[in-house]
Amino acid sequence: MAEDNSDQQPEEKQQRGSNDNVVFIGGKPFMNYVTGVVMQFTTQGANEIIIKARGKFISRAVDIAEVATKRFLEEQVFVKDIKIDSEEFKNKEGKQVRVSTIELTLGRK
């Protein structure tokens, strides 16, 4: 998994400590994430999944939530909650930068 975005570093850190009900959105193929979310509900029996993303991946996270709930799990899963926030961190040039984050909670109907 190549890291082509310096702003993904904090995401990687979070990812290590995350539980199975959290899906972090990055630069992998779109359908990997959709399948991951759908499988958590269908084969892992999850009742709730949290899709997290930061920066430019926020648009993607919304797409994934929409495709998972409207195309694959219609009538079964819905967007239960959406939260946005900001995080501050130092980029590789040592500059303090702000990045927006989103958390989309999907739950069974």
Next chain:
Amino acid sequence: MAEDNSDQQPEEKQQRGSNDNVVFIGGKPFMNYVTGVVMQFTTQGANEIIIKARGKFISRAVDIAEVATKRFLEEQVFVKDIKIDSEEFKNKEGKQVRVSTIELTLGRK
């Protein structure tokens, strides 16, 4: 105002019929939108603003909401509600495509 994105056409259509409390996010400079939102609260006396975006501009809409509420209008304005949805429309090649949308409602504290 150059239109470099074919997927902005439906946005432009909506924009014409919108009221003053709705800010549509597109490709203009970032601070134009932040200033627009802040001014609606400070000089126009708005109690509520809805920031709308579609597709790749969703990440930007979240950034604008975060910067407006955390940097410029801290203690005054907060993110009251967030909704996501999808729209289907024909692109310029005549293909039916799906695009995600977001609506971020900012309100006075």
